[in-house]
Amino acid sequence: MVEQAEYKIKLPTFEGPFDLLFHLIKKAEVDIWQVSIADITEQYLAYLQSMKELNLEIASEFLVMAATLLRLKSKLLLPRSPKFQEQDEEEELFEINTAEELFQRLEEYRAFKKAALHLRQKEEEQKKVFLRSTGGQKIMVFTQQESVYTIWEGAHHLSEIMQRFAKIAAQREYVPAFSAVEDFVIARKADYIYAVLRQKRRSVPMKDFVIESSLWEVIITFIALLEMSRQRKVNLLQDRPFEPILVSLIEKQPELFQPEEGESGERTAKESY
């Protein structure tokens, strides 16, 4: 009755045990209400077996369903004892105690599967209609299933950062005037950083470059370091957010610090040089 070989060749993926059961019933070309529990259990287990042989991971829901099916099957075989009431609270997903309940659930699932198919058709139709849209779904970037970010979220984060910054500045009763951050001040700070690093010959925490510890000086130091980093004069290292930023000097070794665009995998052996 069961053609095991057929399952081995190609295993379709299913959304869950109901999906698999539904597929098996459709394959047997019988109505949901006419299914033999014994047959369906056998086929279901055969499918799980072939999954096992292919070393596929079997989700726990599938195993719980297998147990449920076996219990239903054994119930049909064993004489009924009215006093015996099963106590099982292991899984709320499958509170299925009779074949009728199983069919009921399958029937319900089938209806929703059909509804989902209808939604798929509508989705396809709608995909062909382009809207005048800048703020709608079409700017969403879907990289993986779990990470969905929109440009708006990014903008939201940015405004949050700016708000926090303004809050801190207000607390210190000092709003930095950016016009005061003049180039020569930054350049002087950079010179100072450079001198310290050359003298110490090791990495130095960023806070060590701040002498007066005013907010303004912190900003100057940070800008100076960013600029030096951009010019590949220093390395900035931070283990994780909010940890101290370590600054170290980049020694003049052009071979080691020339990233070749588009050839990152290639390494020229110049060690002997």
Added chain:
Amino acid sequence: MEKEQQKRAIEALLFLSEEPVKTDKVAAALSTTSGEAEKMIEELQEELSAQGRGLQIFEAAGGYQMGTRPDLSSFLEKAFSEEVSSNLSTAALEVLAIVAYKQPVTRIEIESIRGVRSQHVLDNLLKRKLIKISGRKEGPGRPLLYVTTADFLKYFGLKDLGELPELEVENEGAE
């Protein structure tokens, strides 16, 4: 003459709008009645289709919206290929279907129908704003209740939930 001017205004309004526009909003902008506005929108709709134009007016999420004709999609995809988003997964559609028909619905109810844990799918649908949390169900644990959003209707090009076909459940063995 006056009416022609109003129809041109409606065309421009629908062209500019990124969201479906409700008839009362159109009516307010043109200082006319909702009934009149709707009639003119329908006339515009027919004109666009009769002239075989590249744009169409259709009903979505309780309003009217202007969009391109489906048969032009292959040309447009070439021009805007980077902006086309991916389709929803089968799991996502199953969950959406359940939420759409049974709302407000809890996660446990959804999982019991699907026979599969569905928290992850729900989270993604929330992020995509196709569903939202409408409140909590009274009872043990006060679980969250999920409903579909206007974006859901927009995404599938539905006027309202009534446009979904009836759920076909056969209850032969029930009683």
